[in-house]
Amino acid sequence: MTQLLHVQSVSGGYNPNKPVIKKVEFGVERGEIVGLIGLNGAGKSTTIKHILGLLEPTDGAITLNGKTIADDLDTYRQTMSFIPETPILYDELTLWEHLRLTAMAYDLTDWEERAESLLKTYRMAKMKHWFPSNFSKGMRQKVMIMCAFLVKPELYVVDEPFLGLDPVGIQSLLDQMVEMKNSGAGILMSTHILTTAEKYCDRFVLLHHGTVYLKGTLAELRTQANMPNAGLDEIYVEMTKEDDR
């Protein structure tokens, strides 16, 4: 069986002469959560944009189930869902209509019951017919999360999902990610909340200046960094120190 997501030596960015990411190489298997870790400006969002197919790599390739976006655009898109760092909502649609539009776009069947239960999980049932202009940042983020989980794709791409979420929201999100992982989905999550990442991610990709600096399980990172008992945050801080020298 081919790897779910394979980022093969991808270089790219907004200017061909100044690539933001250079020869980035990693993968996400089915049934695992991979943490994409890096400082601001390390290239996390650019990497994610390449995976989403919003940018085209100048070099290398990205495959989902062995196929690139050029091979089959709609299947590629159908295979994943995305939770953006900043919630992006349609001003014209109510919460419920967002869910319904998602159901339409991904051709979901029997979505209504799931949508209702998502509304309950994230305590948003009361706001079902509200417009986004009445939502707080956390509520908007919850709409994004609900839409992504409604799709139940093979791959989740999650960009810094915890900011602005209330504790119930964070816990529900983590529980749901574990549930999806256990049912065979792969999850790529970029975050700065390292204690959470350490607890929930199976493997890590540490980006620095657009290149993969370290990658692997926590144990492998410790060996590579030569810091036997260190936590993820210590390795991360050590990594940024390199920069100052």
Add this chain to the structure above:
Amino acid sequence: MSIDQLWQERAREFWSVSRRYITLMANSGLMVAIGGIVLIIGIYYNSFLDWLPSTFPVVQVLAVLFAFMLTKTSVRTFFQTGDLVYLLPMEAKMNHYLQSALRYSWFMQSIVLALVLFLLGPLYTDRIGEFNQLLITFLILIAAKGWNVFAYWSELRYQYVSQQWKLRWLRFVVNLVFVFFVFMLEWWFVLAVGVVMILLFFGYYRPLHEKYRLKWDQLISLEEERLNSFYTFANAFVDVPHIKARIRRRSILSNQWNRLVTKQSNTYVFLYGKTFARSGDYFGIMIRLAIVGALLIYATPEDLQGLAVVIAILFTYITGSQLVTIYHHHKTMVWPELYPVPEQVRQQSVQSLVRNVMVIQSIWFTIITFITSWSIFYSMIALFMMLLMVIAYVKVQLPKWFKQSLHALS
């Protein structure tokens, strides 16, 4: 720049932007509208005064009108969202800034009062009093406006909007009594109420400033509302780019799209349908064009029915060409790019929406031609030509337009 100059600076900025909009508005029909209204008033004023029965309660009506105008007050603070961070620490040093704001608001609203009083001047001299008394009334109203601006500004110190409204109603009652005596020419009573107002000023409103702090959040959102209402007004005449179209629920219209089957091919029918129904830009334009087109068709002389057919076709065409920009409406959203829905499906949805709206517009104009006692022959010709144009537009022109748009984007 010191805090004292800041207000002047902001007022200047606001006016330089406004001036540009006002010039644009003047060039695009505002002046015609105002001129027309003034002309109509001028023509009918005298006959209106003659017609107005002597039993008409002029004093009472004027009292309510001016009490309302006095009570409805605003204060231009020119506060901006960022002030919550940058000006908040300066709150104690803001006296001069806020005084400028109060003076400015008093002045601007006095101009409006003066205009209305000037318009009602002939009525006043006809039914109430002498010209001299009108002049005194004017001065008294200006002073009362000043009192109201200060009182309103003090009310805003209260945290709860419900409290503010209670005070506003009380203020309305005070104003009503005051203005009533002014128009009754009962100057001693005016003086008595005036004294009460002065006592309130020092005894009630002033102490509020000591007791409560500025309510920044509220002031900033009030300021935003005021700016927005100006831009919304301007938007009726010229295109204001940064104005965010208000979203309206419009249940009856937007619920029509709830009947769609939840399947992939309907994704954009649903999205664009809801957008059409709720975003101010599209449905509003369709309605406006429907009204203006209908008026023009209705007003066309009978021997120029051919011209009316052209007008009908033209307005249907404009409706379509305005609506098609809905294709770009969500261009800043990442979602349409991520949906596993072929671009072709999206274009088809736009096409069918445009077609349906244009067909509805054609039928509407045809109905209008029936009302205007056209011969059925001309009505049918008009309908046929409009539908022919719709087909040509949707089937030939739109695909080209999509291609160009995509090309321009990449």
